[in-house]
Amino acid sequence: MLSYIAKRLAMAIPTLLIVITASFFLMRVAPGGPFDGERQLPPEIEANLMAAYHLDEPLPMQYLRYMGNLLQGDFGPSFKYKDFSVTDLIAQGFPVSLELGGLAIALALLLGIPMGVMAALKRNTTVDYLLMGTALGGIAVPNFVIAPLMALFFGVMLGWLPVGGWNGGALPNLVLPVVALAIQQIAYIARMMRASMIEVLGSHFIRTARAKGLNERQVIWRHALRPAMLPVLSYLGPAIAGIITGSVVIEQIFGLPGIGRYFVQGALNRDYTLVMGTVVFYGILIVLMNLIVDLLYSLFDPQIRYDD
Amino acid sequence: MPSIRPLVSAIALASSLIAASPALADTLRVAIMGEPASLDPHQVSGVWENDVVGDLFEGLVTEDAHVQRIPGVAESWDISDDGRTYTFHLRQDAKWSDGEPLTAEDFVFSWRRLLDPNTAANYAYLLYPIKGAEAINKGEADVDTLGVRAIDAHTLEVTLTHATPYFLDQLSHYTAYPLPEHVLKEYGRDWIRQGHLVSNGAFKLDQWRSQNRIEASKNEYFHDADNVSLDEIIYYPIEDRNAALNRFRGGEVDIAREFPTQQYQWLKDNLPDETHVAPYLGIYYMALNSREGHPTSDVRVREALNLATRRDVISNNILKIGTIPAWSIVPEGINDYELQEMPGHDMSADERMARAKELLADAGYGPNKPLNLVATYNTDDDHRKVMVALAAMWKPLGINLDLRNAEVAVHYQNMRQGDFDIGRAGWIGDYNDPQNFLSLFETGVPNNYGAYSNAEFDQLMDQAAGTLDMTQRAHVMESAEHVMLADFGALPLYYYVSRNLVSTHLNGWEDNIEDIHRSRWISIEK
Numbered sequence: 001m002l003s004y005i006a007k008r009l010a011m012a013i014p015t016l017l018i019v020i021t022a023s024f025f026l027m028r029v030a031p032g033g034p035f036d037g038e039r040q041l042p043p044e045i046e047a048n049l050m051a052a053y054h055l056d057e058p059l060p061m062q063y064l065r066y067m068g069n070l071l072q073g074d075f076g077p078s079f080k081y082k083d084f085s086v087t088d089l090i091a092q093g094f095p096v097s098l099e100l101g102g103l104a105i106a107l108a109l110l111l112g113i114p115m116g117v118m119a120a121l122k123r124n125t126t127v128d129y130l131l132m133g134t135a136l137g138g139i140a141v142p143n144f145v146i147a148p149l150m151a152l153f154f155g156v157m158l159g160w161l162p163v164g165g166w167n168g169g170a171l172p173n174l175v176l177p178v179v180a181l182a183i184q185q186i187a188y189i190a191r192m193m194r195a196s197m198i199e200v201l202g203s204h205f206i207r208t209a210r211a212k213g214l215n216e217r218q219v220i221w222r223h224a225l226r227p228a229m230l231p232v233l234s235y236l237g238p239a240i241a242g243i244i245t246g247s248v249v250i251e252q253i254f255g256l257p258g259i260g261r262y263f264v265q266g267a268l269n270r271d272y273t274l275v276m277g278t279v280v281f282y283g284i285l286i287v288l289m290n291l292i293v294d295l296l297y298s299l300f301d302p303q304i305r306y307d308d
Numbered sequence: 309m310p311s312i313r314p315l316v317s318a319i320a321l322a323s324s325l326i327a328a329s330p331a332l333a334d335t336l337r338v339a340i341m342g343e344p345a346s347l348d349p350h351q352v353s354g355v356w357e358n359d360v361v362g363d364l365f366e367g368l369v370t371e372d373a374h375v376q377r378i379p380g381v382a383e384s385w386d387i388s389d390d391g392r393t394y395t396f397h398l399r400q401d402a403k404w405s406d407g408e409p410l411t412a413e414d415f416v417f418s419w420r421r422l423l424d425p426n427t428a429a430n431y432a433y434l435l436y437p438i439k440g441a442e443a444i445n446k447g448e449a450d451v452d453t454l455g456v457r458a459i460d461a462h463t464l465e466v467t468l469t470h471a472t473p474y475f476l477d478q479l480s481h482y483t484a485y486p487l488p489e490h491v492l493k494e495y496g497r498d499w500i501r502q503g504h505l506v507s508n509g510a511f512k513l514d515q516w517r518s519q520n521r522i523e524a525s526k527n528e529y530f531h532d533a534d535n536v537s538l539d540e541i542i543y544y545p546i547e548d549r550n551a552a553l554n555r556f557r558g559g560e561v562d563i564a565r566e567f568p569t570q571q572y573q574w575l576k577d578n579l580p581d582e583t584h585v586a587p588y589l590g591i592y593y594m595a596l597n598s599r600e601g602h603p604t605s606d607v608r609v610r611e612a613l614n615l616a617t618r619r620d621v622i623s624n625n626i627l628k629i630g631t632i633p634a635w636s637i638v639p640e641g642i643n644d645y646e647l648q649e650m651p652g653h654d655m656s657a658d659e660r661m662a663r664a665k666e667l668l669a670d671a672g673y674g675p676n677k678p679l680n681l682v683a684t685y686n687t688d689d690d691h692r693k694v695m696v697a698l699a700a701m702w703k704p705l706g707i708n709l710d711l712r713n714a715e716v717a718v719h720y721q722n723m724r725q726g727d728f729d730i731g732r733a734g735w736i737g738d739y740n741d742p743q744n745f746l747s748l749f750e751t752g753v754p755n756n757y758g759a760y761s762n763a764e765f766d767q768l769m770d771q772a773a774g775t776l777d778m779t780q781r782a783h784v785m786e787s788a789e790h791v792m793l794a795d796f797g798a799l800p801l802y803y804y805v806s807r808n809l810v811s812t813h814l815n816g817w818e819d820n821i822e823d824i825h826r827s828r829w830i831s832i833e834k
Contacts, residue, residue, distance in 0.1 A: 032717025033428075037353075039735075040724060040754035042433050044425075044446040052428035073310050082346040083500045084518055148550060156557045163558035164551050165544060166520050255546045255555070257520035265343075265547075270717050 005291065007100035009092045012287040020070070020276070024063055029274050034079040034270040053079060066276065075277040080269045086277035090259055094281075097258035100250070101243045103178045108239065113232065115186070116193020122304070123198060131190065138187030143246055147180040158228045163254040168235055177254045181246050185239050191229050200228040226300055231298060237290045242281060314536040334832045335540040336814075339351040339564040343545040347614065348500045349482040351424050353430035355736065358482060360522055360543050363483040363827045364507040366530075368415070368464070369398050369476050373818040373829040375740075381410065381508065382464075389713045390518030391776045394755075398462040402539055403529040404488050405512035412458035415633030418487035420444075420451040431483045434738065461596040471776050473729060474741035499684055508793040510536045510828035519545060530828075537816075537831035556809045558580075562832075563810040563825075564653050569629045569690055572807070581812050583629040586819035589737035591637055591745065594683075594698075595757035596797070599726045603679055604758075612664040612798035613730070615652050616702055623802050626697050627690060631802040637749070638742045638789055639803040643823050645742045650800070661704070666703055679707045685732035686719035694801065695732070723757040736804070740822060742785045743772065749792050760797040 030257060033051050035041060050056040069076055077088035084092075095286060119131040154176060155163035167173045201224055209223045247260035259278055266274035298304045312552040341721045349361050382396040402410040408523040422429050423444045436442045439455030455467035468475065478484060488506045499505065505513045510532070511524040520827040522543040526536055544561060546552040549568040556564040557579075567575060567583075596604040596613065602801040603609050619633035626782030635653040638645060652660055673679040683698070686690040692713065699709040709730075714722065723731045735755070737744045747753060750769055768788035792798075806823035816829040 030718075030810070032715070032721045036717045036721050036724075040720070041430060042754055043432060044442075045428075045432055048425040048428040048432075048447075049430070052426070080345055081343065082351040082519065083348065083516075089518060137491055148554070151551070151554050159558065163554040163560055164546070165555070165560065252548055253551055255544065255548070255551055257517060261519065261547075268715060268717070 001295075003293075008291050008294075012284075014292075015287060016280070016283050018106055020067075020280055021063075023276060024066065025059075027267075027270075027275055028059060030270070034272060036270070053077070066273075070280070074282070076272045076273040078266075078271055080265070080271040080274065086273050089262060089274065090277055093257055093259035093262060096166060096169070097244075097247055097251070097260055100174070100177060100181065100247055100256065100258060101216055101240070103174065103242050104181040104185065104246075105239065106127075107178060107182040108189055109216060109232075111182075112186045113191025113193050113229070115135055115190035116232075117197055117220070117228075118194075119190065119203065121220070128194075133196065135187040135190045139191075140184045142185075143184060144181050144249045144253065146177070147250055150176050150180055151253070161182040164253070166256050173254075177250050177256060180253075181243060181250045184244060184246065188235065188239070189232055191219045192230065192235055195232045197228040199226065200224045227247035230297070230300055233293060233296055236296075237286075237293050240289045241286060244285075310365050317590060318578070328595070334538045335542060336538050336827055336830060336832065337542045337544065337561045339546045339554075339555060339561040339826075340543045341545075341565050341743060342547045344522070346500065347516065347522075349485045349487070349511065350418075350427055350429040350432075352482060356545070356565065358824065360524070360653045361482050362504075362509070362543065362824065363484070363511045363524060364509045364513060365482065366509045367480050367482075367484045367486070368398075368477040371822075371824055373816055373820075375820045375822045377476060380480065381486065385476075391473070392468045392762075394466040394475070395459075396464040396466070397652070398464065399531050400462060401531055402462075402508065403531075403541060404491075404506045405527045405529055406506045407529055408490055408506075409461070410486060410488075410508050411461040413461070414486040414489050415464050416454075416456050416458050417489040417492075418485070419456050420454055421487065421492075422483060423454060424451050429479075430782040431738075434478055434481055434483045437468045437470075437475055437478070438686055439467045441469075455614075469725050470774060472693065472773075473776065473778055473781055474739055474743060477739040477741060482531055485628050488821070505720060506613070510539075510741045510826070512790065513592055514540075514674040520544075536649070538826045538827055541827050545696075547621050551810065556811075562811040562814055563661060567807050567809050569627065572629045575809070579809070582809050584808040584810055584817075584819050586823070587632060587639065587641055587821055588804040588806040588823050589639060589642070589821050590739060591634060591639055592631070592732075592734045592797035592801050593634070593637065593722065594801065595728075595731040595733045596799055597726060597729050597731070597758050598797070600761045600779045602726075602729050603671075603673075606671050607796060608667040609679070610672075610799075611652070612667040612705065613702065613707075614650060614670070614796050614799055615655075615660040615667070616664040616705055616707075616716070617698065617788060617799060617801070618701055619801055621701070622697055626693050627802075629807065630805050632805070634800040636789065636793060637798065637800055638745045638785075639737075639821075642742050642745075644739050644778050646782070646784055646786055648789045648793055650796065652834075664705055668707075673706060675706060679705075681707060681709055681729040682727075683709045683730040684712045684714065684719060684731075686716045691732050699731075724754075726757075726759060728830070730799070733757055734804070737822070741783065742789070743769075745799060746785055746789055746792070749797050758798060760795070762791060762795055762797070765791045765795075765797075 024254050034036055035046055054062060078086050078089060080083055115131050119128045122128050151163050154161045165173055176246055204225055206219060208220050248263050249257060251260040253260045263278050318637055340359050343361055344357040344829050345354060346352050347361060349365055366380045366710050368380055368382040369377050373380050381398055381402050383399050384397045386395045398412055404410055421427050422439050423432050425445060425447045432445045440453040443449035444451055444454055457465045459465055491504060491506045495504045499760050502516050506730055510527060510530045512527040514523040514525050516522045521813045525540045549566060552564040553571060596610050598605045623631045623633045635649040636647060640647045653661050683695055685695050695711050719795055722728060735745060735748060748755050749760045751766050770783055772784040775784055813833045815831045815833055
């Protein structure tokens with residue numbers, strides 16, 4: 001198991017290297033630079049700025065400088081947010097994104113799995129149609145539509161919840177963004193859970209379990225649930241990626257200080273170091289998450305073993 | 309079945325993080341338009357930073373609620389007869405927020421820093437009127453050669469290259485704020501961190517959580533602290549205008565700087581007392597490419613485009629946000645300046661259209677040779693509406709617009725490279741002076757996107773720069789603008805308006821042409 005983890009981590013290094021190199025050069029290929037804006041700077045001032053950020057050096061030199069700094073854990077200064085280094089910005093923003101994303105995933109699992117199971121057990125009844133109809137709605141309506149509507153309804157009209165802001169992560173401020181972020185995932189998980197539950201319930205070992213005279217509750221809880229959850233588990237990787245990209249929008253709409261918005265703003269501002277910082281950080285995060293999901297697999301499916 | 313315990317505890321943990329927000333007696337909550345790039349006045353170049361930095365710092369000259377220039381750190385000043393030497397007398401009681409005295413040396417120090425090429429300050433050029441400034445910023449001279457001198461702790465002498473009538477106005481700009489030399493010497497670049505930052509304005513920084521909130525509280529050492537009513541200000545950086553509007557409606561902020569244009573009608577109907585729309589020191593225009601090879605280098609084409617544009621329709625029927633149709637570059641309401649207007653502005657729409665047709669025919673365009681123009685704009689709903697409207701208005705003349713949009717950075721790069729016929733542009737005045745607008749059309753200046761060039765215009769602008777008498781100077785610039793307008797050097801569309809939402813329980817808010825609102829003038833009605 002340990003050597004498997006070590007092998008996977010070693011394999012992650014070339015992946016990350018490709019991600020970093022590709023984003024570094026793609027970012028520079030994009031037209032427009034960090035100091036292009038509505039008003040053009042006098043040439044001498046632009047020259048001063050370029051020199052201050054080493055942008056006047058040849059590109060390969062800049063790349064080597066960046067990689068050298070990165071190896072020492074230094075993401076460099078942000079071009080736009082001049083009072084902070086990229087490391088500062090990520091360190092300040094990540095706990096927010098983590099709390100938001102973690103709660104959204106938790107909520108998606110907590111609601112999605114029971115909804116799917118329920119729909120599978122009551123297949124082709126009103127309950128099933130109602131649950132799956134709702135889920136379809138959740139998939140069809142994107143979160144950038146749902147989120148402002150929820151803010152308008154619960155925040156402005158009813159005044160039950162704050163319209164936005166972080167407020168140190170207070171529960172009332174979390175409700176709307178977490179729900180908005182989770183809705184799509186709840187829907188996916190519910191549909192996936194329903195499909196796989198139906199498949200498992202029709203399999204031979206369930207028939208055997210029933211033939212042994214186990215009651216329905218035992219059949220479901222002890223025999224069906226675990227194998228039925230495998231597809232959901234493998235979906236967690238993409239789900240986390242979905243939550244991360246979703247948080248880019250949600251953080252913007254609710255004005256939350258996470259790192260998702262740095263992604264967009266960094267790219268629009270041509271804040272090279274900030275974009276690179278978030279790319280590298282997310283890259284590492286996704287590689288790690290995929291590894292964790294794969295390891296969890298062995299817990300759920302006895303056929304999967306990560307032997308040496 | 310995995311245990312759900314970790315999930316439950318995660319939720320419990322999250323809910324235990326509920327933090328009570330401090331509720332001080334008089335706290336102003338402001339939604340600013342974005343995250344400040346910095347709080348260091350030398351590193352800032354945006355509009356919203358001004359809201360925060362301008363509350364934290366104060367220059368030699370400052371603004372009242374109506375943005376009239378009033379004494380700031382300087383109590384009074386003398387100007388030499390040739391207009392080149394300014395002697396400022398600083399307040400004896402001027403202090404930093406840590407209680408240290410603020411002296412003339414602090415100004416010398418910070419202006420040298422601003423112009424030092426290593427500081428890489430975007431706005432350093434605003435102080436180029438000072439003797440030696442430009443050479444220093446170009447790295448050609450030492451910072452000691454700057455024409456600024458502390459005669460004693462409370463007297464500052466500034467020497468200019470040539471008389472600059474708008475110099476006092478510029479001194480209220482954030483670039484010219486003093487910085488605390490003692491703090492910068494101690495912390496270097498980190499002087500701006502919370503806990504280190506010391507300022508001299510009506511408020512001092514308490515906390516800055518990036519992308520979240522900036523908290524400032526009243527500075528007891530401020531010279532006019534007795535008349536500052538607010539105890540605390542919280543600035544929320546909110547880029548999304550709709551989110552800012554929702555938070556205003558939800559009562560979470562007292563002021564929202566700028567609201568979404570599409571909501572104007574709704575706001576006028578539902579929140580008439582809170583909705584503030586006022587003329588703003590800015591012009592929305594189309595740059596017309598005068599470079600050789602572009603159809604728009606022909607003055608007849610430029611005149612035809614200008615005549616065939618129904619500015620009233622764009623302002624009143626398409627944008628509907630109270631913008632004022634513009635036939636000039638310098639907005640109305642600028643100090644000492646009389647509004648100029650383009651030839652043809654007083655003709656009827658039909659007359660203008662007929663004349664435009666003649667002009668285009670004269671320039672060789674007609675049914676057999678349609679005029680194809682590339683029109684570029686930065687991606688934005690309102691810009692798109694304007695462009696589509698222009699295309700429709702010009703269609704009857706046989707003009708085909710090829711609309712191309714790009715994000716801001718790309719759009720302006722294309723403009724600089726001259727890669728367009730018609731390009732959307734806007735200019736917000738840095739200070740209340742016509743020169744700031746007209747210099748956009750001087751030969752070879754960086755922001756002259758259309759590469760407009762006219763020797764007579766340049767000569768008049770030079771003449772204005774050397775004219776000391778403000779009224780006379782204004783007349784010279786009026787003539788300069790007249791020349792440019794007669795040349796149809798651009799296609800002005802409308803003068804900007806400022807759009808603010810201001811809670812009715814605030815006193816002291818005054819709409820003004822520069823849209824500058826210092827919080828020291830604001831109070832909360834009990």
